[in-house]
Amino acid sequence: MEVTIKIFRYNPEKDKRGHYETYKVEAHENDRVLDVLELVKGHKDGTLSFRRSCAHGVCGSDAMRINGRNMLACKTLIRDVGANITVEPIMGLKVAKDLIVDMNPFFDNYKKMLPYLINDNPLPADGKERLQSPEQRARFDESTKCILCAACTTSCPSFWASDEYYGPAALVTAHRFIFDSRDEGAEQRLHVLSETNGTARCHTAYNCTEACPRDIQITKAIGELKMAMVTGKID
Amino acid sequence: MSDRNVSLSSALKYKGQGPYLTYILHRIGGAMMAIFITTHVLATFTEMQGWQIGDVINDIYISPPFQIVFMFGVLFHLINGMRITILDLFPQQLIPYHRQAILIEWIIFILVYGFAVVTTITTAIGRMS
Numbered sequence: 494m495e496v497t498i499k500i501f502r503y504n505p506e507k508d509k510r511g512h513y514e515t516y517k518v519e520a521h522e523n524d525r526v527l528d529v530l531e532l533v534k535g536h537k538d539g540t541l542s543f544r545r546s547c548a549h550g551v552c553g554s555d556a557m558r559i560n561g562r563n564m565l566a567c568k569t570l571i572r573d574v575g576a577n578i579t580v581e582p583i584m585g586l587k588v589a590k591d592l593i594v595d596m597n598p599f600f601d602n603y604k605k606m607l608p609y610l611i612n613d614n615p616l617p618a619d620g621k622e623r624l625q626s627p628e629q630r631a632r633f634d635e636s637t638k639c640i641l642c643a644a645c646t647t648s649c650p651s652f653w654a655s656d657e658y659y660g661p662a663a664l665v666t667a668h669r670f671i672f673d674s675r676d677e678g679a680e681q682r683l684h685v686l687s688e689t690n691g692t693a694r695c696h697t698a699y700n701c702t703e704a705c706p707r708d709i710q711i712t713k714a715i716g717e718l719k720m721a722m723v724t725g726k727i728d
Numbered sequence: 729m730s731d732r733n734v735s736l737s738s739a740l741k742y743k744g745q746g747p748y749l750t751y752i753l754h755r756i757g758g759a760m761m762a763i764f765i766t767t768h769v770l771a772t773f774t775e776m777q778g779w780q781i782g783d784v785i786n787d788i789y790i791s792p793p794f795q796i797v798f799m800f801g802v803l804f805h806l807i808n809g810m811r812i813t814i815l816d817l818f819p820q821q822l823i824p825y826h827r828q829a830i831l832i833e834w835i836i837f838i839l840v841y842g843f844a845v846v847t848t849i850t851t852a853i854g855r856m857s
């Protein structure tokens with residue numbers, strides 16, 4: 494089938510502002526949007542720039558706006574979006590070139606969540622693992638699935654208003670460690686979350702939950718963080 | 729590097745789903761109330777000064793078309809706010825059902841708003857006859 498793809502283009506060395514260019518390519522309905530982008534880059538215009546790595550929904554490189562919604566290009570089939578496709582960069586982060594955005598503010602916010610296990614207590618008597626029951630593991634299972642694609646954060650109206658807001662992805666990371674029974678850093682992280690740019694900026698638009706390619710219930714995770722801050726209880 | 733590429737129009741064009749629509753309507757309702765209260769206070773003040781502009785604004789406020797539009801904003805803000813509060817209080821149990829909660833919210837809103845619209849119209853007709 495013939496696919497018409499309209500792509501946002503911006504070259505910082507030439508363009509003052511972004512514009513759109515339209516290409517027509519032959520593709521199969523079971524191809525992914527990423528395949529179509531590869532066809533354009535390979536056969537129509539080699540200057541087209543976009544991020545991709547695994548091509549299988551694992552690395553989180555290729556989040557973009559496809560027909561107006563954040564998705565991973567490698568997980569989006571042509572048959573699901575139709576033969577007329579518009580592809581734009583995710584919003585709220587500066588565009589470096591074409592579909593590539595500057596991810597630094599996103600990762601700066603991520604780092605503020607102290608994304609590592611904090612536990613200075615001595616190891617258990619056998620000197621090996623800090624054991625955890627299946628129930629304790631299940632408590633934060635969903636938030637371990639995040640691939641840091643930024644589809645959630647860049648679909649959030651609060652983040653569009655200000656990239657000072659830590660954003661849903663950072664809050665999912667905080668949830669992943671705060672509810673881990675082996676971790677002792679909950680108080681530090683809750684303190685960070687209680688700042689102006691923390692959970693208070695979530696106004697439950699649910700765009701993040703709708704955009705997440707890993708089906709993480711992000712607004713629920715943020716709600717649990719808000720509750721933990723109000724009650725002081727992590728359960 | 730370009731700017732952060734977020735304008736009001738690009739934000740409004742983002743294809744969020746039903747929850748995003750409630751988010752936008754909630755803000756519109758809030759803005760309507762803020763504008764109403766501010767201009768209402770100013771209109772009352774100018775009316776007390778004997779300036780005609782106050783009368784004009786207050787005449788608009790008591791007109792049925794204005795009230796029908798305004799009630800949409802106020803009632804939606806109220807009912808949506810209650811839905812958000814209830815879900816926020818029980819995140820683990822209720823947030824997974826946010827879509828169903830929004831459906832219930834719309835049903836309640838349509839009933840309450842429909843009643844308010846019918847009452848406003850019948851009252852206006854009663855006044856005219």
Ligand code: SF4
Nearest residue numbers: 639640642643645705
């Ligand atoms: S929570 Fe989902 S949408 Fe957000 S960064 Fe992680 S995987 Fe991507």
Ligand code: FES
Nearest residue numbers: 548550552553567
């Ligand atoms: S290319 Fe790795 S997630 Fe799409």
